[in-house]
Amino acid sequence: MEKKVEAIIWSIALPGFAQLLNRSYVKGILLILIEIVVNVQGNLNTLIVLSFQGYTEEAVQQADYLWIMFYPCLYFFAIWDAYKEAGGDGKPYMAIPFASAAFITTIGVAYSSQAIVGVVIGPIFLPILSSFVGLGIGFGARKIIKTLT
Template sequence: MNRNNKHEKLFWSIALPGFGQILNGKFLKGFLFIALEFLVNVQSNFNEVILLSFHGEIEKAIQQTNYGWLMFYPCLYFFAMWDAYKDAGGGKKPYSFLPFVFSAYFVTVGTIYSSKLTLFGVLLGPIWLPILSVIPGVGFTLKWFIHKIAKGKSPDKLYATNGRVN
């Protein structure tokens, strides 16, 4: 891959927050993200929760989770992804941050409800419900909508032709 590839930096940030920043040459920021990831990971018992969840022991995973710390993880994770992508030259279009912001928001909400909310009678817990809560499509849709309004098209004129979006 090309050293300037914004998608490469994004994918490394998905692997571990901070890796994308290091590849971008932002070493202090990269090591800070890695340190914060380790801090939140250890304090929330995240690795143990992941293992228990993958083994289907959702109740044990819920008991092991420190939700006060785990709720920081989605924002840290998605912000590190956005930051690496942006520093690598991505995100130049207006509102391109919205998919990252909405993903962080919905995963955080999924984390909050993960100890109680069931889906078709199944308790998904602190790993599976937040993963299913990643809804970047809301961010992409809102980004498109705001961009259209910013270009001067009012919301009522967006659906002018046979109910299709122009």
């Protein structure tokens, strides 16, 4: 259990780190390189700083949505892969919560420039909130599927 949690935490820090810990060096380096490219092209670090400083509108204007739309899939794939490689592959249908989170978070990115109930949440915080919704839906779907099979 400890190794799986460690893998998830390192993947949250940076996609590819846990793969390096799991000795999947090529995969880890590739994920890190892809993350850096998407991060730089999407202006992600600038968006994080602006969002945390409360400059949501500026973050929306600085975002390159064509690049950051790709980030949730990369992020949750890296987390799932690290979890699986750390011994989490024994549980059936564990890919469902991660895939659901990637899908719902991508929708969060797509709508992050729009006002929701009169408030623009922005390209960082709406996807973060969406990821929890996606994980919840995914774990619920996994539970239902496990019950039916």
